[in-house]
Structure formats: structure tokens, C-alpha cells
Amino acid sequence: MKTQVAIIGAGPSGLLLGQLLHRHGIDNVILERRSGEYVLSRIRAGVLEQGMVDLLREAGVGExxxxxxxxxxxxxxxxxNRRVRVDLAGLTGGKTVMVYGQTELTRDLMAARREAGATTLYQADDVQLHDVDGESPYVTFVKDGQRQTLACDYIAGCDGYHGVSRQTIPAERLKTFERTYPFGWLGVLSDTPPVSDELIYASHARGFALCSMRSARRSRYYVQVPEGEQLEAWSDARFWAELKARLPDDVAARLVTGPSIEKSIAPLRSFVAEPMRYGRLFLVGDAAHIVPPTGAKGLNLAASDVSTLYRIMLEVYREGRVELIERYSEICLRRVWKAVRFSWWMTANLHRFSDQEDFGRRIQQAELGYYTASRAGLTTIAENYVGLPYEAIE
Structure with a gap:
């Protein structure tokens, strides 16, 4: 087999990159070690920045x-025990965010790829990348018990933190930066109406809480739990009681509870690998960086990587501008670190830390008080939340 761009991973970033390239006549093949059903079963965040919404429309999957x-x-x-609204549209010149579940987004991208007749190989095992720093990279994998080879011009590693792509880069060529947080998020999905029309991020002496939604009838709620907490310890009744205790009184009073249809605990960490390119291999999304979900930047950062790589590939194949390849990492990382900073700021100021002294708590209160009392502070939050502009590739 031969293609122009081999894409490792059929999550949203791999599918979106494939869709954008295909629409401009750049052949690509996606390899995914899991089944399509498994990919769709993963429940993830669903707050999309303005830039990602625009990119999905450009890809023809926004209907x-x-x-x-x-x-x-x-x-x-x-x-x-009070609430301050961050007026995203008013503070950013009309920019907004879109709440649309990642599962539904992935479903749309899968359907578009099937309709286009582009190749996705699910349950491709033992994927290995070869000669990525040479002139003729290729990928080997096992499909239906047979070892196969996919020759390509370039490889996009969209296979997440645990994928093979970043592991292919020699350790001495990578520098990693990491911060782990001593708590996680216990999340519950329920078929109940959201408590608010907009997201509520709550900071409380008992810990952080988030009120979110997937639709007008399906809610997604989170509470901060200690590191190592066991899911079995949290009945639905305990979860709802804890969530209510962390919300302002008026919000807690109107919260509608019900049986959970999904419950999970996610650890929180910040992680960045530099550089994001090695030879003809490009790291995209979680393969290169992880951020805490506070601020909803993970999927959106992957989309900005996709945008950068897609536009570089257009210039490479249309205009022969291969020199842009060397700029991929530099361009992406400028935006990555700004998003890492915002996610860290939100996490640091909305959560309770077990070893936190009174001084640290007072600093949190001062930060939230200052930023929410100042138009300049609110604008800073709003600009980051709707998403900073995508970096130009020129």
C-alpha cells in the first residue's frame, strides 16, 4: 500500500486531519488499533472553541x-457562594463556544470519511513506524493476521499519549515537561436537564465542581476527588449530595438529579513534549501534549495542531514549500504553551490542594476576586476560553 500521508489514530484529530486533506486531494490512510465501535464509546469533553467550530465547517462536517x-x-x-458571569461574546467581539459532544463529533467525521470513500483500517495491530527521519518513511502493521506495509511521504501521529508515534522518537531527541495534580475529576453523565444554560465552574472549600451538559436533556457533572479515589466508593446519592454542597445555594436548590448512565474518574496532569516533529513524523494532539480539563483545551489544542499541519501540507503539495515542515513544531508550541498556562491557571485557582496553607487559599481568593472584578481580567479569561487565534504558518 502507498499513500501521501499516513495518519496513526482514528480519534477526532486523526479523522479531522484526514477529512481536510482528502477535500484538497491529498491522499491519506488512517490506521487505528481499536474498533470503530470502541472509538465511539469513549466519552470525552464537548466544549469547542470558535476556531475548532470554524475548522469543522471548513472540513464540511458542521451541519x-x-x-x-x-x-x-x-x-x-x-x-x-456567589456567581460571576464571563461574557464571552461581549468581551471578545462576538466570539462564542459550542457545546457538542465529542462522541457526536467523531460520529460525524466517521460518516464523512465513509461517504468520501477514504481508507480507515480499524483493528490494525502492532503498528510500527520506520525511517521517519529519512526520505522514505513507512508503517508496518498487522491486519486480519497479515503483516502489511504502508509507504508514505509523511506520518501524522494522532494516536494519543500512550500511542506509538511519540515513542518512535529517540529519547535523546525529546524533552518533556510535566506537572501532575494530586486529585482527579469524578464525572457523572445523566439524562437530566442541565442546572444552567451555561457552564458553571465552582470553587469551594470542599473542592472544585463543574456543571456542564451534552444537550438540553443530558447533563455532565464533575467533582474534585483525591488522587487514588476508588469509583466504587461513590454511589449516585453520595455524588449528588457532594455536588450540591459545592454549588451556590440557589444553583443547588434547582439541581435535578437522576441515575447516572456513565461514571468515571479522570486524573489531571499537564504534559508537553518538544519538539513536535522528528523528520517526517508530526505529533498531533495528545501524542504531544496533555492539559487538565479545566478550561476545555485538550480537544481544541489538537484541532489547532491539525489546522497547522493541514495548512502546511497544502503548501508542501501545492507550492513545494517543504521548508515549512521545519516550522511545524515551533508554530504549534507557541499556542500549546499559552493553552497549558490557561489550563494551569484555572486548575490552580479553582481546586483545593491537600497541602495548601492559608496563604495559598488567600491567593486563590485574591486571584478570583481581582480577575472577576476587572473588565481587563474578565477579558483575559474570555479571550483564552474562546480560544486564542490560530498561529499563521507564514
């Missing part, structure tokens, strides 16, 4: 998102 997604012009920060 259902525009029809069913929930456009949000703001969100709330809750602390000291």
Missing part, C-alpha cells in the same frame, strides 16, 4: 453540529 450543538456566549465562575 449536524450547527443544528444540534449549543452555542454559549458565556459561562460562570462560582466562589464564596
Amino acid at each position: 449536524r453540529m450547527d443544528a444540534e450543538g449549543l452555542t454559549h456566549g458565556g459561562f460562570e465562575l462560582a466562589f464564596e
Whole structure:
């Protein structure tokens, strides 16, 4: 087999990159070690920055998102039993975010790829990347018990933190930066109406909480739990009681509870690998960086990587501008680190830390008080939340 761009991983970033390239006549093959059903079963965040919404429309997969997604012009920060609204649209010149579940987004991208007749090979085992720093990279994998080879010009590693792509780069060529947080998020999905039309990020002495949604009838709620917490210790009743205790009184009073249809605990960490390119291999999304979910930057950062790589590939194949390849990592990392900073700021100021002294708690209160009392502070939060502009490739 031969293609122009081999894409490792059929999550949203791999599918979106494949769709964009295909629409411009750049042949690509996606390899995914899991089944399509498994990929769709992964429940992830669903807050899309303006830039990602625009990119999905450019890829021709925005029709259902525009029809069913929930456009949000703001969100709330809750602390000291009060709420402050961050007016995203008013503070950023009309920019908004879209709430649209990642599962539905992935479903749309899969359907578009099937309709286009582009090749996706699911359950491709033992994927290995070869000669990525040479002139003729290729990928080997096992499909239906047979070892196969895929020759290509370039490889996009969209296979996540645990994937083979980053592991292919020699350790001495990578520098990693990491911060782990001593807590996780216990999340519950329920078929109950959301407690608010917009997201609420709550800081409380008992810990952080988030009120989110997937639709007008399906809610997604989170509470901060200690590192190593066991899911079995959290009945639905305990979860709802804890969530109510962390919300402002008026919000807790109108919370509608119900049976959970999914429950999980996610650890929180910040991680960045540099550089994001090695030879003809490009790292995209979680393969290169992880951020805490506070601030909803993970999927959106992957989309900005996709945008950068896609536009570089257009210039390479249309204009022969191969020199742009060397700029991929530099361009992506400028935006990555800004998003890492914002996610860290949100995490540091909305969560309780077990070893936190009174001084640290007072600093949190001062930060939230200052930023929410100042138009300049609110604008800073809003600009970061809707998403900083994508970096130009020129």
C-alpha cells in the first residue's frame, strides 16, 4: 500500500486531519488499533472553541453540529457562594463556544470519511513506524493476521499519549515537561436537564465542581476527588449530595438529579513534549501534549495542531514549500504553551490542594476576586476560553 500521508489514530484529530486533506486531494490512510465501535464509546469533553467550530465547517462536517450543538456566549465562575458571569461574546467581539459532544463529533467525521470513500483500517495491530527521519518513511502493521506495509511521504501521529508515534522518537531527541495534580475529576453523565444554560465552574472549600451538559436533556457533572479515589466508593446519592454542597445555594436548590448512565474518574496532569516533529513524523494532539480539563483545551489544542499541519501540507503539495515542515513544531508550541498556562491557571485557582496553607487559599481568593472584578481580567479569561487565534504558518 502507498499513500501521501499516513495518519496513526482514528480519534477526532486523526479523522479531522484526514477529512481536510482528502477535500484538497491529498491522499491519506488512517490506521487505528481499536474498533470503530470502541472509538465511539469513549466519552470525552464537548466544549469547542470558535476556531475548532470554524475548522469543522471548513472540513464540511458542521451541519449536524450547527443544528444540534449549543452555542454559549458565556459561562460562570462560582466562589464564596456567589456567581460571576464571563461574557464571552461581549468581551471578545462576538466570539462564542459550542457545546457538542465529542462522541457526536467523531460520529460525524466517521460518516464523512465513509461517504468520501477514504481508507480507515480499524483493528490494525502492532503498528510500527520506520525511517521517519529519512526520505522514505513507512508503517508496518498487522491486519486480519497479515503483516502489511504502508509507504508514505509523511506520518501524522494522532494516536494519543500512550500511542506509538511519540515513542518512535529517540529519547535523546525529546524533552518533556510535566506537572501532575494530586486529585482527579469524578464525572457523572445523566439524562437530566442541565442546572444552567451555561457552564458553571465552582470553587469551594470542599473542592472544585463543574456543571456542564451534552444537550438540553443530558447533563455532565464533575467533582474534585483525591488522587487514588476508588469509583466504587461513590454511589449516585453520595455524588449528588457532594455536588450540591459545592454549588451556590440557589444553583443547588434547582439541581435535578437522576441515575447516572456513565461514571468515571479522570486524573489531571499537564504534559508537553518538544519538539513536535522528528523528520517526517508530526505529533498531533495528545501524542504531544496533555492539559487538565479545566478550561476545555485538550480537544481544541489538537484541532489547532491539525489546522497547522493541514495548512502546511497544502503548501508542501501545492507550492513545494517543504521548508515549512521545519516550522511545524515551533508554530504549534507557541499556542500549546499559552493553552497549558490557561489550563494551569484555572486548575490552580479553582481546586483545593491537600497541602495548601492559608496563604495559598488567600491567593486563590485574591486571584478570583481581582480577575472577576476587572473588565481587563474578565477579558483575559474570555479571550483564552474562546480560544486564542490560530498561529499563521507564514
